[in-house]
Amino acid sequence: MPPILSPQDCTSMEELRAQIDRLDRDLIGLLVERASYIDRAIDLKGPQGMPARIPERVEEVVENVKAEAEANGLDPALVETLWRHLINWSIAREAKVITED
Secondary structure, eight states, rough: OOOOOOOOOOOOHHHHHHHHHHHHHHHHHHHHHHHHHHHHHHHHHHHHHSOOHHHHHHHHHHHHHHHHHHHTOHHHHHHHHHHHHHHHHHHHHHHHHHHOO
């Protein structure tokens, strides 16, 4: 595992790419963790008769991540696009198990 370097401390494209690859691995790990919470939501929603998609919650999540992105200097429009895709994937994952009347 290469040492963690800041972008400014990378002196070659090899070092820079190693850091990007490290971050990509970290992001995958976080997505796996997020998916495990989605799986738990399935367990909790089903018995309570809750639907997979709760529009108010979708919008709350999107607004939260857009605000976080903006506060950290990241394009909120990019984050919204990414999260809407992630949310739709998560809802589809839930909907495979949760039956709605």
